[in-house]
Every structure is written in structure tokens, then in C-alpha cells.
Amino acid sequence: MSRMRIDQSIETPWGISVFGAASIDAAPDVARLRVAIKETRQQAGEAFEVTRRAVNQVREVVRGHGVPDRHVSTSRLNLESSYVYGAERKFVGYECTASFVIELRTLDALEAVLVDVVEAGANEVGGVEFDVRTKKELRAEARRAAVAAAREKAALYAEAAGVRLGGVVHIKDVDSEQLQNSYRSHGRSAAGDGEGDLTPGRITVTAGVVIGFSIVGDVET
Structure with missing residues (x-):
């Protein structure tokens, strides 16, 4: 049994x-676009500077689409050594990263914003999350x-x-x-x-x- x-x-x-x-x-009436800027340079200062400029460019592009600053969250610039691994570890430079979450209230602008922020320097797209207010x-x-x-x-x-x-x-x-x-x-x-x-x-x-x-x-x- x-x-x-x-x-x-x-x-x-x-x-x-x-x-x-x-x-x-x-x-849905809200879209959250997750993008990042990731740059690697031989000098730490150069990696930091080129990433900082890209951050400012992305912010200007987003403002140009009428998105207020309060709807854009940006991480602090993160700087770390980058290596490739093979027979032995090889230093390739300093990698600087900044990530964004851009909240859009006009969904028709999503594709245009995505294209423009990539052209402005965002070289990683983490995805799009739709939501309702x-x-x-x-x-x-x-x-x-x-x-x-x-x-x-x-x-x-x-x-x-x-x-x-x-x-x-x-x-x-x-x-x-x-x-x-x-x-x-x-x-x-x-x-x-x-x-x-x-x-x-x-x-x-x-x-x-x-x-x-x-x-x-x-x-x-």
C-alpha cells in the first residue's frame, strides 16, 4: 500500500x-532601457576620461528626446584592470564602466532613443523592461x-x-x-x-x- x-x-x-x-x-505605458558604456584603455586616466565623455554625450542625447534627468539613473564610473587568459594571464588595459537605466514614458520614442544612445557611446544593451505606472x-x-x-x-x-x-x-x-x-x-x-x-x-x-x-x-x- x-x-x-x-x-x-x-x-x-x-x-x-x-x-x-x-x-x-x-x-504598458513605461519602458526601462538598460544600457552601459564600457571602454578599455592602456592608461587608467584615459579609460576614465573617454567613458566620462560618453556618459555626458548619452545624457545630452536623452535630454534631447525630452526625458527629464530624474528618469535617468547612472551608476558611478567603475574602473578595474582587465586581463585575457590563455597559457598565461595577460594585462590588456584598464576597463571603465558606467551603466544607465533610462525610463521612457513615451513608448513610440523607444527605438529612436536606443539608436541615439548607442551612437552616443553606449556599447552594451542590457535589455528593455516594460511596465505600467x-x-x-x-x-x-x-x-x-x-x-x-x-x-x-x-x-x-x-x-x-x-x-x-x-x-x-x-x-x-x-x-x-x-x-x-x-x-x-x-x-x-x-x-x-x-x-x-x-x-x-x-x-x-x-x-x-x-x-x-x-x-x-x-x-x-
Whole structure:
């Protein structure tokens, strides 16, 4: 006889426990472009200077597209020795790096901004992340829908079991990121359909909850 898995057993019966989930799709209205400048020179000062100039050029290009400075975050210039490895380690110069996250509120400008910042000196593109500014409100809506789904499920179980559903005795939030990954694994994307794709696609905002209801007795026949 096979043994029941522990997670399938109910050690302390107390009522009906159900899981409810909901997702809401929305059109993105924000794009975050991640780019970097990486320059290697034989002299540390030269590497620092050429990277600093490229940083200023990228900032000017972004301002030219009407993006305010507060929507552009820039890392500090990072300088380190660079080597190649073969039969022996060989010093190739000093590598200076600066990275940007550029937030765009006008998605139609995304391709033009990307082209211009690359021409200005950004030689690494980390990717584009799409988002929606009303995510907090959408999450609240999804949570209400998740509670409704859980209550509907609990009512169905109670009816099928011939018992009356009581009040809520337990509520547990389910991590939304874990749920988001689950939706993605089933073919639903929150930021486009492919890596490097500049098509916004749809944003999926999810919520999940585990709710426990008491049982107040059998249904009278």
C-alpha cells in the first residue's frame, strides 16, 4: 500500500481552506532601457576620461528626446584592470564602466532613443523592461478578484459536501512574483514575447490568496 504524502494530509482539520488567484492584463505605458558604456584603455586616466565623455554625450542625447534627468539613473564610473587568459594571464588595459537605466514614458520614442544612445557611446544593451505606472491599483484589483475566486471555490466545496460555509478564519497572501513566474511558464509574458523584442506586449499583474473558512454545520435536509 502506498503511503499518503504528508502535504496531502490534514493534521488538524478545522474547516475549508482554498486558494484563489486572479490576473489582470494592461497595456504598458513605461519602458526601462538598460544600457552601459564600457571602454578599455592602456592608461587608467584615459579609460576614465573617454567613458566620462560618453556618459555626458548619452545624457545630452536623452535630454534631447525630452526625458527629464530624474528618469535617468547612472551608476558611478567603475574602473578595474582587465586581463585575457590563455597559457598565461595577460594585462590588456584598464576597463571603465558606467551603466544607465533610462525610463521612457513615451513608448513610440523607444527605438529612436536606443539608436541615439548607442551612437552616443553606449556599447552594451542590457535589455528593455516594460511596465505600467498604475501597477499598485491593478494589484489591488487583482487581490479583490483573487478573494472572490477563493470564496466562490469554498462555496462550491461546501455545497458539494453538504455543509454550510462559515466566516473567514484565516487569510494568507501568496507571493505575487512566484505567481507571475507560474503564469509565464504557461506561456503568459509580462514584458513581451521574446528577449530583445521592442514590442511592448501586455503587462500581467497577478495576485493570489489562501483563505480558510469555518464550517458551521450540515445543510438541513
